[in-house]
Amino acid sequence: MRYHPLTQSDRAQMLAKIGAPNIDALFRDVPKEAIVGRAKFDLPDGKGELAVDRALSRLSAQSTAAGSVPFFCGAGAYRHHVPAAVDHLIQRSEFLTSYTPYQPEIAQGTLQYLYEFQTQVALLTGMEVANASMYDGSTAAAEAVLMAQRVTRRPKAILSGGVHPHYAETIETVAALQGQVVRAPVTPGEAEDIAAMIDDQTACVVVQSPDVFGLIRNLRPIADAAHAKGALLIAVCTEIVSLGLLEPPGAQGADIVAAEGQSIGNGLNFGGPYVGLFATREKFLRQMPGRLAGETVDAEGRRGYVLTLSTREQHIRREKATSNICTNSGLCCLAFTIHLSLLGEEGLTRLARLNHATASSLADRLIKIPGVELVTPSFFNEFTIRLPKPAVQIVDQLVEEENIIAGVPASRLMPNDPQAANLLIVAATETTSEDDCTAFADALAGVL
Amino acid sequence: MSEVRFTDQHEWVRLDGEEATVGITKFAAEQLGDVVFVEVPETGRKLGAGGEAAVVESVKAASEVYAPVGGEVTEGNAALAADPAKVNGDPEGEGWFFKMKIADKNEFSKLMTEAQYADFVKGL
Amino acid sequence: MLNNQGRPTAPGSAHSEELPTISGDRGLDHEEGLIFELGRPGMTGVDIPQTQISDARLGGQRRKGAIGLPGLSEPEVVRHYVRLSRKNYSIDAGLYPLGSCTMKHNPRLNEKMARLPGFSDVHPLQPQQTVQGALALISELMRWLTTLTGMHTVAMSPKAGAHGELCGLLAIRAAIEARGETRKRILVPESAHGTNPATAALAGFIVDEVPATDDGHVDADALEAKLGPDVAAIMLTNPNTCGLFEPRILEMANAVHAAGAYFYCDGANFNAIAGRVRPGDLGVDAMHINLHKTFSTPHGGGGPGAGPVVFSKALAPFAPLPLLTHDENGFRYIEHRGDLKKGENPFGRMCAFQGQMGMFVRALAYMLSHGADGIRQASEDAVLSANYILASLKDVMSAPFGEGPCMHEALFDDTFLEGTGVTTLDFAKAMIDEGYHPMTMYFPLVVHGAMLIEPTESESKESLDRFIHVLRTLALEAKAGNRTRFEGAPRLAPRRRLDETLAARKPVLRWKEPAPVPVAAAAE
DSSP, rough: OOEEEEEEEEHHHHHHTOSSGGGGGGGGGGGGGOOOOOOOOOOOOOOOOHHHHHHHHHHTTSOOGGSSOOOOOTOOOOOOOOHHHHHHHHTSSHHHHHOOSGGGBHHHHHHHHHHHHHHHHHHHHTTEEESOOOOOOHHHHHHHHHHHHHHTTTOOOOOOOOSOHHHHHHHHHHHTTEEEEEOOOTTTTSSSGGGGOOOEEEEEEEEEEEEEEEEOOOHHHHHHHHTTTTTEEEEEESGGGGGGGGGGGGGGHHHHHHHEEEETTTTOOOGGGEEEEEEEEEGGGOOOOSOOOOEEBBBBSSSEEEEGGGGHHHHHHHHGSSOOOOOOOOOHHHHHHHHHHHHHHHHHHHHHHHHHHHHHHHHHHTTTTTTTTOSSOSSSEEEEEEEESOOOHHHHHHHHHOOOOOOEEEHOOOOOOOTTTTEEEOOOOOOOOOOHHHHHHHHHHOOO | EEEEEEEESSSEEOOOOOHHHHHHOOOHHHHHHSEEEEOOTTTTOOOOOOOOOEEEEEESSSEEEOOSOEEEEEEEHHHHHHTTHHHHHHHHTTTTOEEEEEEEEEHHHTOOOOHHHHHHHHHH | OOOTOOOOOOOOOOOOOOOOSSSOBBBOOOOOOOGGGGTTTTOOOOOOOOOOSSTTTTTTTTTOSOOOOOOOOHHHHHHHHHHHHBBBBOOTSSSSOTTTOOOOOOOOOHHHTTSSSSHHHHOOOOGGGGOHHHHHHHHHHHHHHHHHHOEEEEEEOOOHHHHHHHHHHHHHHHHHHHHHOOOOOOEEEEEEETTHHHHHHHOOOEEEEOOBOOSSBBHHHHHHHHHHTTEHHHHHHESSSOOOOOOTHHHHHHHHHHHHHHHEEGGGGGGTTTTTTTTGTTSEEEEEEOOOTTOOOOOOOTTTOOOOOEEEETTTOOOOEEEEETTTTTEEOOOOHHHHTTTOOOOOOSSSSSSSSSHHHHHHHHHHHHHHHHHHHHEEEEEEHHHHHHHHTTTTOOOTTSSSSSSSSEEEEGGGGTTTTTHHHHHHHHHHHHOOOOOEEESSSTTTEEEEEETTTTOOHHHHHHHOOOOHHHHHHTTTOOTTTTTTTTTTSSOOOOHHHHHSSSSOSSSSOOOOOOHHHHHH
16 A cells, blocks of 8 residues: 555564554454454455546546536636636645644744735625634534624524525524524515514524625615614625625624635535635624634744634633634635735736626626526626526526536525526626627527 | 632632622632633623633633622623733732622631632642 | 866855844745735736726625735745745644644545546536536445445535534434434533534533543443433544543443433544444444544645534434435435435535535545555554554653553653653644654643644654654653753744734734834834
């Protein structure tokens, strides 16, 4: 086995030093009936690198890669161009194969990029502080709701109907255990009257912008209504590139921002790993979940960074911790940080504009097709159209006949909602070419 | 005339008439190490004896401070928020946590005297 | 000809005293500012065209203020992050003996495979008929995981070990509710990872601690005494955090089941037994598997992890959405309750989408490379190496449970440092100057000044011998009263010890534009 450096003679010498007759003697505490023979495992023996490469490449070829076809899926994960330098840098051994930076003297590289990441996230969201990342946007949103329940000591979370249904289900799974989660009605292409639902038991209102249909929401009136009743506003964002063009939630009164950072630096990866962004106001700092890197000095007075405020965390606080979270998305936040450093203010602004322009021009072309209607009057790089037939049928037909992946049918996310049946959520980014748009518009016109 | 008593949770209580001042002992402060954060109870909070009243954190440890006796909080030491190091510098003076109006003096008299507490710490 | 100007080719005399450098950098060790201190407005490291856009479809929400991000070219960004990388220790560069963390070699084939477009460039909501290869890979990984653990099914979506713990406890909660019962207590040994009690509390349970015996095991009698109609489950790490296999595990599992409770096993230490022991044979009902430990996906400076949870037959119906199925049309994810088959009763959803696909590919590449035989060999070598370290150090360091063999990690305490003035922390920091990452310190909590060493199967005997020599010498020096290597260590790292008290008292968690220097002051 190429990964195992010990030779048979090494093993014999080591056993001799230990004073054990054989390896089985080291497993003496394992009950005899629980030791299993090789035969119990119906699994193959090891393979060389070439054979593994072949086997997995064969599997890979059995999926349609987004980059190989005209591709328009979004709804929480977005295909962007990641500069080559990002993937090169994150594969450096010192980043890829290091552990959580518990020994700061030999982990300044990780700690400094986490500090840079926290600063970038705070700047982008318009918030005061950000943590060193969560698993993904959906779990960040769930943690935000738990935090709001802690801060306000109130049980109820009200979720806008525009919150991505997977996020809503993730929030319900944990936040309903000791509280209550109420979902507002789904109103595609419009804002619901969520302010009217807030009462004195409400811990937080959760609003996504752009919402799951792509609609840009105005958070300010909801923030004001929530604050008037002593509740918090949690702003969710699944497409972080939008903040290159849109007003950040921090400027609209959000108390916590929970966002998916995948769009910057990270590929689609069939759903993970992604990087959850979590930002809040300074006054809630000690109620925040997750790791935090902080600035300090070393014994010689030189600036350096450490993990800090760790008494909030599980390894010290145990059952009283703010969260059970232990890992963060380390390497994915490094990818985010490097990509955003490459973009800078200028690059991100250009990227965001290009995304909006591409999506807007695609929307214009699609709604010229008879029977196609734009549902979302405002949007960033993703919009929803209403088709004259069930969207899932159209998507399947376009895949089979034209090899075009036309977007996410809303019914995939909300199968029980009759108004979703004919809705198609369509995303376009800087990776969407003019030819892709033409192919999509022509094909859609052809099947309708 | 004030009198000081101690708990097995390493809190001290000084009673002046009806009013008790509570903090953590020098021994506790040393065990915690550099205190970095203190959360004191808000005025008016009613506490039962043994109830969680405050939180004290060092870099590596966090601990609850319990009300040694029952009563109502009359003041939290606001100075600790800005300068938690006072807990290490002067734990049994400026580093006090909160003051309370106590409900039952009998609870106070059941606590350890200074000598008893010194023996208790020696036995740890 | 090549040296016709008399350039000296011998090193000459070496000055030993430390002379501060002009630049502040020291040879290969560069001081590096924050990215925010390096850039300038208008610069960018990407080529993206300017596009004119209208505000018509922005809902009045166009950004009014600047973001505040710096602008850098690509070479500057690359240099910045390369310089930062050089301030990190890594398993590629040296032995990483962190107990309970399993810092094993991360094969690069795994990285290459994870980047294949059929895995990395597929969208979680693409039509399912277009992702059959990705689903087949997940299905194959599920087969490996259930076979190696002897369990019934596996939930793939949890994103890390702690997330897996939550998934396991929520399934237990759902199973108890389905029986029409309410059970509030979870028994957690005092030696447990901090995530265990934190997770139990998050899942709405009350944590009840079970003491350890003097020989480092869970007190099975105390456990049995605590069992009752209010106990939902026990959360047990096996091998435990002292590096020992629980010899009374079957007895404990039987007692737990007899009391109507479930057995959650923290799978953090699966690397000791994979391929030799199936947790399903030990009576386990749910166990998370840290793919970044046992199955070699990189730790990446703290993530991303992946924490699939294997379930026994009793808990399988409660596994969370989505559920992977297979029929004559191929693989398919069931994403909604309306599509469930009879008997399936998922407790909810752990996250958006299907889990950490990138980690799944890496883990399967590891499994296919090793095979069942190689995985067994890995566990045996991990256990052998830990025992070799224990046997080679226990005469100079103190091993509280050093009588018998350990599993994949060797536990020491600070008894051997008594009276030396050297603490566990000093000892660990001195290892940094010797070119090693310290072991896990002050965990588990059940011994004083704990030092937990896990060498993994990835070290050669020469590497282990060198490590043992360094630790032996350090221990002997400490005992001889020679404190110079320990006081203020490390001396040779990019930074000396950092002031964690300052960081926590006055938290500075982000860079801010420095206040402008008044003109008069600047002129002085």
